[in-house]
Amino acid sequence: MMMPFKDLPDVAALRLTNLTVPGYLVGQSASLVAHSLTIVDGVISDAPAEAEVDMQGALALPCFVDMHTHLDKGHIWARQPNPDGTFDGAINAVGVDARANWNADDLRARMDFSLRCAYAHGTRAIRTHLDSHTPQDAITWPVFAEMRDTWAGRIALQAASLSSCDYIEEKDAFSATADLVAGTGGVLGTVTYPNPNIVAQISGFLAAATVRGLEADFHVDETLDPSVNTLRLIAAEVLASHFDAKVVVGHLCSLSTMDETEALHTLDLVAKAGLHVVSLPMCNLYLQDRHTGRTPRNRGITLVHEMKARGINVSFASDNTRDPFYAYGDMDMIEVLREATRIGHLDHADPDWCRTVLTNPAAACGFDAPSLAVGTPVDLVICNARSWNELFARPQSDRIVLRAGRAIDTTLPAYAELDHLMRTH
Numbered sequence: 001m002m003m004p005f006k007d008l009p010d011v012a013a014l015r016l017t018n019l020t021v022p023g024y025l026v027g028q029s030a031s032l033v034a035h036s037l038t039i040v041d042g043v044i045s046d047a048p049a050e051a052e053v054d055m056q057g058a059l060a061l062p063c064f065v066d067m068h069t070h071l072d073k074g075h076i077w078a079r080q081p082n083p084d085g086t087f088d089g090a091i092n093a094v095g096v097d098a099r100a101n102w103n104a105d106d107l108r109a110r111m112d113f114s115l116r117c118a119y120a121h122g123t124r125a126i127r128t129h130l131d132s133h134t135p136q137d138a139i140t141w142p143v144f145a146e147m148r149d150t151w152a153g154r155i156a157l158q159a160a161s162l163s164s165c166d167y168i169e170e171k172d173a174f175s176a177t178a179d180l181v182a183g184t185g186g187v188l189g190t191v192t193y194p195n196p197n198i199v200a201q202i203s204g205f206l207a208a209a210t211v212r213g214l215e216a217d218f219h220v221d222e223t224l225d226p227s228v229n230t231l232r233l234i235a236a237e238v239l240a241s242h243f244d245a246k247v248v249v250g251h252l253c254s255l256s257t258m259d260e261t262e263a264l265h266t267l268d269l270v271a272k273a274g275l276h277v278v279s280l281p282m283c284n285l286y287l288q289d290r291h292t293g294r295t296p297r298n299r300g301i302t303l304v305h306e307m308k309a310r311g312i313n314v315s316f317a318s319d320n321t322r323d324p325f326y327a328y329g330d331m332d333m334i335e336v337l338r339e340a341t342r343i344g345h346l347d348h349a350d351p352d353w354c355r356t357v358l359t360n361p362a363a364a365c366g367f368d369a370p371s372l373a374v375g376t377p378v379d380l381v382i383c384n385a386r387s388w389n390e391l392f393a394r395p396q397s398d399r400i401v402l403r404a405g406r407a408i409d410t411t412l413p414a415y416a417e418l419d420h421l422m423r424t425h
Contacts, residue, residue, distance in 0.1 A: 003398065014038070023352075042378060058384060064333035065123070065333075065358065076101070080096060122380075123155060125156040191220075220252055235272070275312070334395075338391070
């Protein structure tokens with residue numbers, strides 16, 4: 001068992017004093033403030049405590065929401081690496097692996113492994129994308145439904161389908177997939193890229209979601225080609241069709257390289273349409289602007305500061321984990337926020353960027369909002385750090401994770417558990 005930095009007594013009513021928490025969660029404007037709370041029967045209480053622990057300024061965050069992941073792809077790197085680290089290399093490698101290996105047993109084992117990592121790191125809710133072209137959708141979605149039931153009460157799970165925008169034109173197949181998504185309580189998703197039929201594809205996609213009462217989640221413009229801007233088309237069609245369910249758009253890398261005027265006008269339209277944005281800084285840094293023998297010039301991150309300034313709901317998420325799209329990662333949202341801070345220069349900006357892994361993704365996906373109010377379940381990540389600087393300077397491997405007020409075992413699963421699936425020992 002991983003040893004936490006402080007032992008908490010096992011009592012019925014415990015008061016934690018001298019915590020440090022995000023100010024916005026307790027109605028204050030400062031980035032971080034001192035706070036104390038009492039735990040009774042797993043919830044925050046105003047009742048008397050029988051024991052008290054001085055937390056000496058330890059930073060406490062509500063458990064995280066990771067709103068853009070790929071549990072079906074996770075941890076295949078050992079058997080199917082990306083041959084050159086490029087986006088095309090990732091697409092091809094995943095296709096090969098899926099056709100050869102993605103049966104129910106394989107998916108179940110790798111999904112469960114990723115979920116155990118996320119749980120140990122302090123995540124309470126996850127949205128995963130699932131590759132959903134036929135016939136893979138009929139294999140993957142039932143496994144996801146099983147995982148959702150298995151993990152209920154520990155991690156709340158949502159799934160969004162993932163298929164190309166061209167797939168929308170395969171009307172029978174796409175309709176069957178959309179029906180499967182609706183029947184499983186999922187979110188309808190697609191990937192957009194320039195093609196002669198893209199406007200009709202977006203329109204048809206939103207119509208399919210509307211008929212089934214589904215929310216929408218797009219992979220958008222995952223490229224540094226400045227001429228690519230399907231985001232503008234999505235926002236325009238959401239407005240024109242009066243689509244009233246939640247719409248999430250992820251990646252949006254080309255905004256960082258296109259003409260500034262066009263990029264900012266596009267963001268004005270995104271704000272008007274009420275789209276939710278999720279940025280995936282680690283994956284985009286890994287894939288974008290990669291050329292053999294050439295140092296990358298661009299970071300791949302989208303325009304998060306400009307989005308926030310327009311009131312657009314912006315989040316950060318893990319994206320891929322140890323697969324051809326991102327060779328690293330561990331479903332650790334502290335790592336995600338740390339790297340987003342470094343890559344996106346969040347550290348000399350607004351004081352509440354931690355919303356991007358807490359309140360913002362919960363709002364985008366409809367998960368319960370994080371809260372430190374009386375009556376709220378005590379699901380907290382408490383770190384051996386007293387400031388953002390201390391938090392981001394170390395990996396926080398000795399963090400305490402409380403679920404319903406009790407410290408959980410934060411030991412991570414061993415990679416050797418997956419050796420039988422990797423054919424590489």
